Amino acid sequence: MKNKTFKMGGVHWDDHKIAKDAAIEQFPIPAKVAISMAQHLGAPATPCVEKGDRVKVGQVIGTPTGFMSGFVHSSVSGTVTAVEPRADIVGNMVMHVCIDVEGDEFAEGIFNTDRIEREIKGSAESLLEKIKNAGIVGMGGATFPTHIKLAPPREKKAECLIINGVECEPYVTADDRLMREHPHEVVLGARIMARVLGVETIVIAIEENKPEAFDAISDATLRYVGIDVVMMKKKYPQGGEKQLIDAITGLRVPSGALPIDTGCVVQNVATSYAVYQAVQKNRPLIDRIMTVTGECLPQPRNFRVRIGTPISAILDAVGGLPKEAVKVVSGGPMMGKSVANLEATTLKGSSCLLLLTAEQTARQPETPCIRCAKCSQACPMGLEPWLLNRLGRAGDNAALEENRIYDCIECGCCQSTCPAHIPLLDIVRTGKADVMKIIRARAKK
Ligand code: SF4
Numbered sequence: 001m002k003n004k005t006f007k008m009g010g011v012h013w014d015d016h017k018i019a020k021d022a023a024i025e026q027f028p029i030p031a032k033v034a035i036s037m038a039q040h041l042g043a044p045a046t047p048c049v050e051k052g053d054r055v056k057v058g059q060v061i062g063t064p065t066g067f068m069s070g071f072v073h074s075s076v077s078g079t080v081t082a083v084e085p086r087a088d089i090v091g092n093m094v095m096h097v098c099i100d101v102e103g104d105e106f107a108e109g110i111f112n113t114d115r116i117e118r119e120i121k122g123s124a125e126s127l128l129e130k131i132k133n134a135g136i137v138g139m140g141g142a143t144f145p146t147h148i149k150l151a152p153p154r155e156k157k158a159e160c161l162i163i164n165g166v167e168c169e170p171y172v173t174a175d176d177r178l179m180r181e182h183p184h185e186v187v188l189g190a191r192i193m194a195r196v197l198g199v200e201t202i203v204i205a206i207e208e209n210k211p212e213a214f215d216a217i218s219d220a221t222l223r224y225v226g227i228d229v230v231m232m233k234k235k236y237p238q239g240g241e242k243q244l245i246d247a248i249t250g251l252r253v254p255s256g257a258l259p260i261d262t263g264c265v266v267q268n269v270a271t272s273y274a275v276y277q278a279v280q281k282n283r284p285l286i287d288r289i290m291t292v293t294g295e296c297l298p299q300p301r302n303f304r305v306r307i308g309t310p311i312s313a314i315l316d317a318v319g320g321l322p323k324e325a326v327k328v329v330s331g332g333p334m335m336g337k338s339v340a341n342l343e344a345t346t347l348k349g350s351s352c353l354l355l356l357t358a359e360q361t362a363r364q365p366e367t368p369c370i371r372c373a374k375c376s377q378a379c380p381m382g383l384e385p386w387l388l389n390r391l392g393r394a395g396d397n398a399a400l401e402e403n404r405i406y407d408c409i410e411c412g413c414c415q416s417t418c419p420a421h422i423p424l425l426d427i428v429r430t431g432k433a434d435v436m437k438i439i440r441a442r443a444k445k
């Protein structure tokens with residue numbers, strides 16, 4: 001049988017998974033951490049500790065600010081030295097809780113062991129409450145609070161839980177290593193989420209460039225019924241929610257609709273692992289697997305990093321920033337963000353640090369559009385990037401909205417295929433931000 005993939009657009013390219021054979025290493029606990037209160041989509045958490053307080057690992061240090069928000073926990077034990085705004089990776093000022101580390105004392109009730117706990121106890125409601133209290137967010141990068149996604153409105157019934165082990169961004173191998181080294185925990189996390197949602201069907205999707213992960217997860221599912229492990233064709237951006245639902249079910253999420261409108265809920269494998277930890281070990285989200293990679297690094301690695309670790313400390317641990325590296329990206333090369341501040345710290349959504357050379361980041365001079373339509377063929381959302389580019393440059397927001405710029409998932413497929421080297425993603429992203437502002441202002445009236 002042919003491996004599955006989504007129908008519209010997408011690109012195939014060298015995946016540069018050069019860290020895939022590097023086993024997960026425990027990153028040393030840093031001397032100081034700064035933990036951001038803005039680690040999830042929605043309102044930042046409100047700090048609930050003060051300078052001078054002593055905290056333990058797993059203790060709540062930030063509480064949700066409203067419905068779309070989440071808990072934040074201390075990833076270390078020590079003394080709070082400041083609660084203050086600090087620059088994040090892109091330079092935005094965000095409230096952080098800064099802690100000087102002393103020892104590694106876990107809060108009471110957390111089982112910090114590797115023993116696999118298979119028996120899932122408790123009602124759907126109590127499991128959901130544990131997930132909420134553990135501060136879990138979508139760890140594929142979206143950082144949508146997981147407890148909200150697992151509680152769809154009554155009129156929208158979930159039929160299928162899709163676990164996203166696609167990891168289609170080049171270079172990133174954190175999910176691959178997690179599936180290879182912790183398959184039982186990932187599968188148990190999926191079973192917990194299925195119980196919360198009340199669904200009988202779980203599909204775990206893994207791209208064909210991760211055969212070891214596919215085998216490990218397949219073995220871990222043998223003792224259960226109702227879990228399909230599906231091998232996916234390698235294609236970017238298959239990890240996008242809408243693309244994955246299309247690939248697995250053949251259903252398209254209509255423009256303006258939500259994934260749940262197709263009866264599907266998509267959760268990342270790292271989220272699944274975090275759910276297992278929260279429910280079976282009472283362990284909130286305090287660390288994550290992170291790839292540190294790039295051809296200019298002598299040894300690409302995968303680390304388990306405490307949240308709030310300075311990026312500079314991670315770069316020091318891999319031998320410092322190589323002299324060839326001119327750019328550090330948080331995330332993959334397609335959807336990651338350029339790091340403007342190396343003193344910024346890791347977040348729940350930090351899957352990768354990618355170091356790029358001048359040659360890898362060089363932009364070719366832009367030439368006029370030759371109307372080849374390659375960008376339209378590559379767009380997985382069925383948009384016309386060449387047209388959005390023209391309208392964006394003209395500042396015609398009404399026409400941009402008419403042409404559904406709000407559906408753009410900022411995947412960069414258009415830009416990467418353009419033979420005229422037009423910065424399509426940059427122009428479309430700016431146009432989308434302007435149009436979204438207008439749409440939000442209209443909705444408030
Ligand atoms: S960045 Fe937007 S316009 Fe370009 S291919 Fe992706 S979805 Fe389409």
Ligand code: SF4
Binds near residue numbers: 421
């Ligand atoms: S790929 Fe580039 S050159 Fe071709 S139609 Fe699109 S914008 Fe024009």
